Amino acid sequence: MSKSVLLKSSIAKKYWMALTGLFLCLFLVGHLLGNLQLFAGGEEGRRAFNEYAYFMQHNPLIKVMSYVTYLSILFHAIDGIMLAVQNKKARPVQYAVNNAKSNSSGFARQMALLGSIIFIFIITHMVNFWAKMHFDGKMPMHTINKELEIQGQDPMTGQPTTQKIPVTYALTTKGDYKEVSFINPMTKVSENAVDIKNHTELYDKNSKLKIGEGYKDLHSVVLAFFGKKNDGNYPINDMGKAAAILYLVAMIVLSFHLMHGFSSAFQSLGIRHKRYTPAIEMFGKIFSIVVPALFAIIPLYICFG
Amino acid sequence: MASKTININLKIWRQKNANSKGSMETYKLDNVSTDSSFLEMLDQLNEQLINERQEPVAFDHDCREGICGMCSLFINGEAHGPDRAVTTCQLHMRKFKDGETIFVEPFRAKAFPVIKDLVVDRTSLDRIQQAGGFVSVNTSGNTMDANAIPIPKHDADKSFEAAACIGCGACVATCVNASAMLFVAAKVSQYALLPQGKVEARDRVLNMVRTMDEEGFGNCTNTGACAVECPKEISLENIARMNREYLKGMLSSEK
Ligand code: HEM
Ligand code: SF4
Ligand code: FES
Numbered sequence: 001m002s003k004s005v006l007l008k009s010s011i012a013k014k015y016w017m018a019l020t021g022l023f024l025c026l027f028l029v030g031h032l033l034g035n036l037q038l039f040a041g042g043e044e045g046r047r048a049f050n051e052y053a054y055f056m057q058h059n060p061l062i063k064v065m066s067y068v069t070y071l072s073i074l075f076h077a078i079d080g081i082m083l084a085v086q087n088k089k090a091r092p093v094q095y096a097v098n099n100a101k102s103n104s105s106g107f108a109r110q111m112a113l114l115g116s117i118i119f120i121f122i123i124t125h126m127v128n129f130w131a132k133m134h135f136d137g138k139m140p141m142h143t144i145n146k147e148l149e150i151q152g153q154d155p156m157t158g159q160p161t162t163q164k165i166p167v168t169y170a171l172t173t174k175g176d177y178k179e180v181s182f183i184n185p186m187t188k189v190s191e192n193a194v195d196i197k198n199h200t201e202l203y204d205k206n207s208k209l210k211i212g213e214g215y216k217d218l219h220s221v222v223l224a225f226f227g228k229k230n231d232g233n234y235p236i237n238d239m240g241k242a243a244a245i246l247y248l249v250a251m252i253v254l255s256f257h258l259m260h261g262f263s264s265a266f267q268s269l270g271i272r273h274k275r276y277t278p279a280i281e282m283f284g285k286i287f288s289i290v291v292p293a294l295f296a297i298i299p300l301y302i303c304f305g
Numbered sequence: 306m307a308s309k310t311i312n313i314n315l316k317i318w319r320q321k322n323a324n325s326k327g328s329m330e331t332y333k334l335d336n337v338s339t340d341s342s343f344l345e346m347l348d349q350l351n352e353q354l355i356n357e358r359q360e361p362v363a364f365d366h367d368c369r370e371g372i373c374g375m376c377s378l379f380i381n382g383e384a385h386g387p388d389r390a391v392t393t394c395q396l397h398m399r400k401f402k403d404g405e406t407i408f409v410e411p412f413r414a415k416a417f418p419v420i421k422d423l424v425v426d427r428t429s430l431d432r433i434q435q436a437g438g439f440v441s442v443n444t445s446g447n448t449m450d451a452n453a454i455p456i457p458k459h460d461a462d463k464s465f466e467a468a469a470c471i472g473c474g475a476c477v478a479t480c481v482n483a484s485a486m487l488f489v490a491a492k493v494s495q496y497a498l499l500p501q502g503k504v505e506a507r508d509r510v511l512n513m514v515r516t517m518d519e520e521g522f523g524n525c526t527n528t529g530a531c532a533v534e535c536p537k538e539i540s541l542e543n544i545a546r547m548n549r550e551y552l553k554g555m556l557s558s559e560k
Contacts, residue, residue, distance in 0.1 A: 005558070010484075010524040011514055011551045083524045087482035090415050090523030096316070096329055097408040099382030100481060103533035109481045111526055264527040270549030272542055 010086075013079055018265035020076035025262065027069050028291050038222060038298050043144065046231055047171060049222075050142045050215040054173065057133065077119050084112035107260040114257040121250035132221055140232045141200050142171045142215040143180060167193075170202060172212035178202055180214075226302040244303035251296035258288030309339045311403040315350065317362055318410045320419050327419065329408070339399040343386060344369060344376060346398050347409075363422040369394040371536065374471030377478070378423055379410040384475035384534045392473060392536040412478035415521045416485070427474045429520040430488060434472070436516040437509035438492040440501045454500050464498035467491045469537040476531035476539075482523030487531035489517050490543035497550050507554040514551055 006012055034056065037049045056062050100109060107114070132139055150163045165185055169177035179193045180202065195203040200214040220232025227240015237243065262284030266272065271280075312335045320327025334350050341349070344366050351361035367375035376393040380386035386396045401407060411419050416429040442448060470491035477485045493510050496502025502509070525544065532541045 005511070005555050008518075009514060009551075009555075010518050010522075011548060012555065013524060014548070015552065083526075087484075087523035087526070090483035090521060091413055092415055093413050095379055095382065095410055095413055096318075097382040097410070098379075099387075100530065102383060102387075103479060104481070104528035104530035108526060108528035260527075267527045267541065267545055268525075268548060270545045270547075270552060272545035 010083075013083055014268040016079050017076060017083070018268035020072040020079070021261055021265050023068070023072050024076060025258070025287070025291075027065075027072070028295075030065075032291060032294055035295065035298055038219070039301065043231065046142070046217075046219040049219040050171070050217060053133065053218040054215050073119075073122060077115065080112055080115050087112075105260060107256045108264070111257065111260060114253050117253045118250065118257060121253070125250075128225060129218070129221065133216060133218055137199075139199055140217040140220060140234055141180075141196070142217040142219070142232070143168050144171070144177065144231070145169075148182070170200075170212075170214035172202065172214055174212060176212075178212050178214075223302055226299045228302050240303055244299040247299045248296045251292035254295075255288050255292040258292070259285065262287055309399075310336045311339060311398065311401065311405075313337055313346075313401060313404070314406040316406060316408045317423070318419075319362070319422055320411075321421065323418055323420055327422075329410075337398050339397065341398050342369070342394055343378070343380065343396040343398065344394050363420075363424045365424050366394060371395045372471060374473035377412045377425065377427075377473065377475070379408075379412060379478055381408050384412065384478040385473075385536055389533070390536060390538050392471075392475075395536070412474055414474075414477050414483035416483065417474060417477065425474075427472075429522070430472050430474055430477075430485065432520060433485065433489055433513050433516045434492060436512040437505070438496075438513060440496060440499075441505065442501075451501065456499060460498045463542075464495050467494040467498070467539065467543055470495075470535075470539050471537060473536060475534050475536060477522060479530045479534040480523065480525075481528060481530065482526055484525045484531075485517050485520075485522040486525040486544050486547070487535060487539055487541075489513050490547040491539045493547045493550055494543040497546065506550060507557060510547060510550040511554045511558060511560075514547075 007016075034052055037045065037052060039045075040048060056066075145166060145168050147164045148167045150165060152161045152163060153159070154161050163185055165182050167182040168180050170180045172178050180196065181190050181192050183189070184191050192205070194211065195205055195208075196214075197203060200216060201210060202212045202214060203209065204211050217232040217234070220230035220234040223230035224232075224234040224236050225240065226244050227237050229236060263277075263281045266277070266280050271277075312333070315332040315334060316329045317332060318327055319330045332350060332354075334346070334353065337346050337349060344364070347362060347364055354361045365375050365377050367373040369376070371392045371394060374392070376385075378385065378393045380393065380396070385391060385393045386400065388396050388400055409423065411417075411423045411425045412427075414425075417425040417427055419425050468491075470488060472488060474485075474488065476487035477483055480486075493513060496509060497506050527541075527544075529541055532539060
């Protein structure tokens with residue numbers, strides 16, 4: 001098998017489009033299942049989501065899958081654009097009148113345009129969350145604030161006293177909450193109880209030994225991005241509503257792309273049968289409505305719910 | 306049914322030769338019988354043009370009964386016009402209304418350069434056919450009777466349906482990508498389904514697809530427009546079959 005056949009032939013290019021496209025459909029399902037946890041509220045929901053985000057960033061198998069996903073997106077996009085450029089060249093002079101809607105769906109004819117919009121969305125989406133998770137030095141740690149009551153004795157009167165000290169605890173990967181800072185009742189200044197390195201690693205102040213690892217508070221970053229007050233006090237995005245609407249638009253575009261793309265991929269791979277093709281087409285239609293709709297509801301729920 | 310006549314306006318692509326720039330020209334044609342075919346209507350227009358000492362419109366035609374694949378034309382934005390499962394020579398003027406403006410353009414594709422007016426060069430399809438659209442038979446005198454080889458009825462029917470392709474190029478003209486996949490798939494399927502064709506199946510599909518790509522046709526995006534506009538109703542099933550054949554060929558090729 002020569003290399004040129006594998007990459008250059010029109011039909012082989014279509015196999016790659018179909019394989020990467022279907023893999024990305026699988027990715028969408030996985031990504032959606034994770035995101036749906038954002039519906040769970042309270043500290044429990046926040047905790048579950050941040051633990052999930054940590055797992056996604058550290059599990060070796062997930063890491064491999066994520067690299068396959070990055071490659072698939074790149075390959076699918078580059079191959080798709082190359083195909084579209086060739087296709088444009090294949091008809092240098094356009095028709096004066098073209099009644100294309102009488103024989104084909106607009107989604108099918110606009111795959112490259114729809115895909116390019118999705119590509120722009122993926123980039124902005126990764127800048128908003130993925131890059132923060134990976135590279136942002138200001139990424140907050142998952143912490144909660146509690147008041148510690150300290151029993152004491154008034155030195156003058158000898159009466160028992162209680163003093164409330166606001167303390168911040170970090171949720172650690174061992175599942176417990178460790179004290180990270182407190183407000184000194186004398187000076188009213190926040191003091192660290194432990195040293196924090198690399199965003200989330202907790203070190204004992206004296207022995208310099210690692211005593212635990214916290215979670216990045218992606219949950220709060222997401223809520224803040226869509227303009228909602230969050231437990232991590234992450235600065236709220238003023239454009240949260242606009243962001244939620246743009247995410248909705250992107251999901252509509254994705255829906256259109258899949259409306260044609262899902263079943264088209266099977267045709268590209270030569271999978272067509274009187275009995276199964278109608279079922280694949282039906283499943284594709286349902287998939288292309290349900291998956292983007294569930295994705296889109298999450299920011300709308302956060303923002304307006 | 307009593308025959309009616311209609312008056313129509315025509316907007317037709319006129320282009321002197323392959324190198325000149327063309328443009329849409331407007332003509333008025335009265336008293337067109339609704340029983341006449343689209344090509345007969347063009348004959349009538351040409352008669353009028355000749356009487357007015359103007360250059361007649363050049364267009365392709367031959368059998369005028371839907372079997373040769375020579376007639377073409379993109380009529381009101383569709384290959385072979387608005388009717389389904391017919392060639393332009395089988396399209397009747399009763400499909401058009403009195404006073405209607407009808408746009409007539411040549412099939413447009415990089416692989417179908419315009420020769421003159423509505424006539425395009427479709428020899429690119431011939432070159433694809435020459436790359437593998439045949440079976441090699443022994444003609445030394447002891448040719449085997451084709452009927453001696455049993456063929457399942459189902460396969461024979463499917464092959465026959467694919468063989469109905471007349472190579473008109475409407476699939477290319479219609480396709481948003483100017484892809485020739487339906488044509489090539491019909492030719493590949495026609496042989497791939499028969500025992501006689503299986504011998505050369507692997508090289509056939511590889512060579513025909515390579516030639517298709519070299520001729521500058523676009524890539525299929527499975528819009529399905531080709532099968533809708535095809536006068537012989539060639540099914541998309543053939544494209545799926547060619548995709549399977551190509552995968553097999555690609556993986557097992559010795560080259
Ligand atoms: C999560 C995102 C995406 C998914 C799930 C997806 C899925 C698919 C699927 C299943 C197909 C059908 C493949 C076939 O017909 O064989 C397809 C086709 C296509 N996609 Fe995507 N896609 C995504 C993103 C993109 C992006 C970012 C682009 C970039 C430009 C793009 C461009 C295209 C093009 C041009 C086609 C048509 C290819 C053809 O039929 O020749 N897609 N996509
Ligand atoms: S597949 Fe149909 S439209 Fe294409 S060349 Fe054959 S007969 Fe014409
Ligand atoms: S002229 Fe032969 S098919 Fe129309």
